[in-house]
Amino acid sequence: MKYGVLVFICFAVTLLSCKNDDNGGPEAIPPSLLSDVAPEDDETIREFLNTHFYNYEEFETPPEGFDYRIVIDTIAGENADKRPLMEDAESITLNVSSSFLGLSAGEENIAHKLYYIEAREGGGESPTYADSTFVKYEGTLLDGTPFDQRSEFLWQELAGTVQGYSNGVAQMKAGTSDQVIDNPDGTYSIANSGIGLIIMPSGLGYFHSPNSSVIPRYAPLIFKMELGAFIEDTDSDNDGIPSIQEDLNGNGYLGDDNTDIDQESSFTGFIPNFRDSDDDGDGIPTRDEISDENGNIIIPYPDADGDGVPDYLDPDN
Structure with a gap:
């Protein structure tokens, strides 16, 4: 999940159309405004949450051999009576400024709503959006198309990811060290890890400059994730100041505190x-x-x- 370039390096990106201008060259099309895209994304996400469900029944009464993987499907046909994602979803509002995404439009503090669902609450505490976490995840588009996945636990600094992901993971609870299982194949599992969904608008993700050809511009994203552990008060630069304290303006984003x-x-x-x-x-x-x-x-x-x-x-x- 290579987010650092987008999150911490401001760059000017100009999108080009196929239409020529009066001088015979391509016509420059500036990125869309955050204030225009945010409400459109929220409408799209809310429609998705109201028309889809996840396998909540398996999480509520786990069948033998259940792998605790989240599966999302459409509410239709034999699934017409399923509980929509919206009924389980909680949300937080985060502000995004054009400078976060390297835009020159000068928009400041545009509200974006982040949705999340805890399918299984972890047995431990929650990290902050600045901590280092031990996670598994799968990133997909709303239509289920995958663009990134880690099927085994790895350490990941949340401050180096997009704002929606870092703040979404921070809403979850991790497992506990006494529940770590060393599997015969050399992998690890955590019996009481937290498992959940994060659904974010494009302004909390990649907006107009995705890091993968699979992700369209202005695409809302879903992350299925499992949170095993975290390092409390992570200090990314080892300067003695916990990274969470280096968010001087308290906006949930560390890249603009310099x-x-x-x-x-x-x-x-x-x-x-x-x-x-x-x-x-x-x-x-x-x-x-x-x-x-x-x-x-x-x-x-x-x-x-x-x-x-x-x-x-x-x-x-």
């Missing part, structure tokens, strides 16, 4: 704080600015001039 962006350039690369070991760019590692002489982290973080900005975010201290 204290020393004025000192960076497109040539050297823009590095958000959760990936930057020197958040204020003053040449002193963040860890050194928050630690005592014995290397112990000082809480609250030092603020030498008392201006309310901790030293690790203040280039003048």
Whole structure:
């Protein structure tokens, strides 16, 4: 699931039509507006949720040998009496800005609704959208076409994925370490892992620039996922600040929190704080600015001039 390029590197993308302009060249078509696509996606998703169901009965009363895989089907024919996904779905609203997706339209904080279903609640706690997680997943379009899958558990940093996925996984509960099973074939399973669905609009996914030829532009996405474990307070850059604390504006997206962006350039690369070991760019590692002489982290973080900005975010201290 290669999301980092989309999420953390802003780029300008221009779509070209086959129609020529007056100069004989292709006519440039700018990306659609977030404010136009978001309500269209939500209408499409809601229709899907009202006309489809998953194998909830097997999760409620597991038959012998049940593999706990989510199967989605249409409510029709012999399945006409099934409970629609909408009745099980919960939702959260996340704001998306054009800068998140490398757009130049200048739209800020456009509301997008994310839907999720816990088919089996995990026995543990929930990660944050900034934690490293031990997961299995399958990504599909609404019509079931798969575009990415991991059938065995792998470690995945949620902050390196699209916003809908990271915030969706954060709504689930993981399993617990005492329920890990080491299988004879060398794989692992977790008896009380969390299993669920995430259904997201394109603005929380790839919007106009999908990372796969299978995904159309402006496509809502589904992820079936199993959450086995997570690392609490993941520190992606090992600077002593948990990544979740590096979301300074609290918008559920870590890619736009970059204290020393004025000192960076497109040539050297823009590095958000959760990936930057020197958040204020003053040449002193963040860890050194928050630690005592014995290397112990000082809480609250030092603020030498008392201006309310901790030293690790203040280039003048």
